[in-house]
Amino acid sequence: MDYERGxxxxxxxxxxxxxxxxxxxxxxxxxxxxxxxxVTTFIGTVREFTNGKRTLFLQYEAYVPMAxxxxxxxxxxxxxxxxxxxxxxxxxxxKLAISDVAVVxxxxxxxxxxxxxxxxxxxxxxxxxxxxxxxxxxxxxTEWVGNQLETKAYPTGKPEGExxx
Amino acid sequence: xxxxxxxxxxxxxxGTERLDVAHAPMTVGQLKRQLEADxxxxxxxxxxxxxxxYALEERTLQQGDIVAFIPPVSGx
Numbered sequence: 001m002d003y004e005r006g007x008x009x010x011x012x013x014x015x016x017x018x019x020x021x022x023x024x025x026x027x028x029x030x031x032x033x034x035x036x037x038x039v040t041t042f043i044g045t046v047r048e049f050t051n052g053k054r055t056l057f058l059q060y061e062a063y064v065p066m067a068x069x070x071x072x073x074x075x076x077x078x079x080x081x082x083x084x085x086x087x088x089x090x091x092x093x094x095k096l097a098i099s100d101v102a103v104v105x106x107x108x109x110x111x112x113x114x115x116x117x118x119x120x121x122x123x124x125x126x127x128x129x130x131x132x133x134x135x136x137x138x139x140x141x142t143e144w145v146g147n148q149l150e151t152k153a154y155p156t157g158k159p160e161g162e163x164x165x
Numbered sequence: 166x167x168x169x170x171x172x173x174x175x176x177x178x179x180g181t182e183r184l185d186v187a188h189a190p191m192t193v194g195q196l197k198r199q200l201e202a203d204x205x206x207x208x209x210x211x212x213x214x215x216x217x218x219y220a221l222e223e224r225t226l227q228q229g230d231i232v233a234f235i236p237p238v239s240g241x
Contacts, residue, residue, distance in 0.1 A: 044241050063170065063217075063233055066217040066218075066233065069217055069218075102240075102241070127240060129219075129238070130238060130240050131172065131235050131238055132241075133173035133240070146173070146237035146238055146239035
C-alpha cells in the first residue's frame with residue numbers, strides 16, 4: 001500500500017487529500033445549498049518569504065488515509081459547535097510553487113458569523129491534528145517544517161486534551 | 166508482525182518510510198524508547214497513531230497493528 005499518494009478516492013469527498021491542483025469552485029459547490037445564506041472560503045497559498053528567507057517551492061507529504069479521517073473529524077467537531085454548518089476541505093500534497101493553493105476550506109451556514117468562525121476553527125485544527133507536513137526548499141537548503149527545532153510540538157510527546165476527541 | 170510508518174524528517178532519519186517488525190508484547194511508549202535507542206532519536210515531540218488513530222503511550226500493541234510515527238504537523 002502506498003501511504004503518501006493522494007490519488008485514491010476517499011470515503012467522503014467532502015474531506016480530501018489530492019495531488020492535483022485544487023478547484024476553489026468545486027470545493028464551494030459541495031457546501032452550497034438552499035439553507036445557506038453565507039459561504040466562507042479559506043485559501044492557503046504558498047508564501048515566498050518567511051522571516052526574510054526566500055522559499056523556492058514546497059513539498060507537502062501526508063499520511064493520506066489518516067489525514068482524510070482527521071479532516072472528517074474536524075468536520076464532526078464543527079457540526080457539534082455549529083450544527084447548521086456544512087464543511088468541505090481539500091488539501092493538496094506534492095510539489096507546490098509560490099502562490100499555489102495548498103488548502104481550500106469552504107463552510108456554509110444560514111448566517112455569516114458562524115461561517116467565519118467555523119472556517120477559522122477548521123484551519124486552526126488542521127494545523128494541530130492532521131498528519132500533513134511541508135518541506136521548505138530554500139535557496140540554500142531544505143528543512144521539514146515542524147521538525148524538532150520548531151517550537152510547535154507536543155511537550156509530552158502525545159496528543160493532549162481535545163486532540164484526542 | 167507490526168508495521169511501523171515514518172513521515173517527514175523521521176523518514177529521513179530512519180532511512181525508510183516503513184519497517185515490519187516482529188510483534189512483541191509492549192506499549193507504544195516502550196516502542197518509542199526502543200526506536201530512540203536504536204536510531205539515536207528524540208521522539209518526545211512525536212505523536213503515535215495506531216491503525217490511523219492517535220494513541221497514548223500506555224496503549225499495548227497488538228499483532229497486525231499499523232503504528233505511524235507523526236512528527237509535529239505543518240499542513241495548511
